[in-house]
Amino acid sequence: MKVLLVDAFPMVRAALTSLVESRFGGAQVTGVGSVAEARTALAASLPELVLLDLHIDGGPAFLRDLHREHLLLKVVVISGHDDAAAARAALAAGAVGYVPERSDLETLVSALNLVMAGGIFVPPLKDEGKPSPAVAAAPPKPEALMPGLALTPRQRQVLPLLAAGQQNKEIARELHLSVDTVKDHVAAILRALGATSRVQAVAMLQKSAGH
Structure with missing residues (x-):
């Protein structure tokens, strides 16, 4: 599995790279620190998964561009916001997973497993008592x-x-x-x-x- 990790902080990139490569056999993670570097990496080789820190400069616009230019590319957003409104906005922009920064590592691993299997991952968030059509997947028959x-x-x-x-x-x-x-x-x-x-x-x- 080829993964593009977009995060401005080198220590975070190193930790996430180690986690993904150790928990997903054969995973190859390319870490970049800016949207410009991410675009260059995408032009060189299209990954199967993008991990995107939404706080990075230009992150929200980049997420929308990814969805428009690479419709089938799986994008999991990592965000400091843990409210459902932020998650709905990310999914509406094209993400298929939303992981708050406060989440533990097992939650991130579960999110990536579900997303790579074709699912959508959103953990319980602050207004979880309110139904969210943009977040909830329709149950199969x-x-x-x-x-x-x-x-x-x-x-x-x-x-x-x-x-x-x-x-x-x-x-x-x-x-x-x-x-x-x-x-x-x-x-x-x-x-x-x-x-x-x-x-x-x-x-x-x-x-x-x-x-």
């Missing part, structure tokens, strides 16, 4: 998701919401269940899929739905 799985009727209701990347709180709210009950259903679905993580399960389900 239940009948499109591995019909041979041995699941209860309630687990069948949870399945498409899990596949759409919704968090346990969102699923609980939509199905009028407790978060603990949703956790139990998600665990059962993971066992039925033979998945070892939620990210892996979402990737498998989205693939089965043709995403």
Whole structure:
């Protein structure tokens, strides 16, 4: 996997490069410190993924340009803002992932796994109680998701919401269940899929739905 990392701070670039190359076998990270350098790198070789610090000078405009010029290029935004409005704006500009700077490293790894599997990643944010059409992916139809799985009727209701990347709180709210009950259903679905993580399960389900 070829990754272009755009961040103004050399220490941040070094840390993120080490993380990505150690957690994703065969990953090759090119780190640059400005939008101008990023454009030069893109002209030389198109990556599969761009990690973009939105605070970099010209970052928001560069994100829009990436979406217009390279429609299928996956861009994950790293931002100091942790509110849903900022995430919606980033996704509307063309990002497929949004990771606040306060996030731990495992959250970033989960985000990259989901994005590379074809999903959209947005963590719970400040106004997470408000629905966000720009952020939430539409759940696939239940009948499109591995019909041979041995699941209860309630687990069948949870399945498409899990596949759409919704968090346990969102699923609980939509199905009028407790978060603990949703956790139990998600665990059962993971066992039925033979998945070892939620990210892996979402990737498998989205693939089965043709995403």
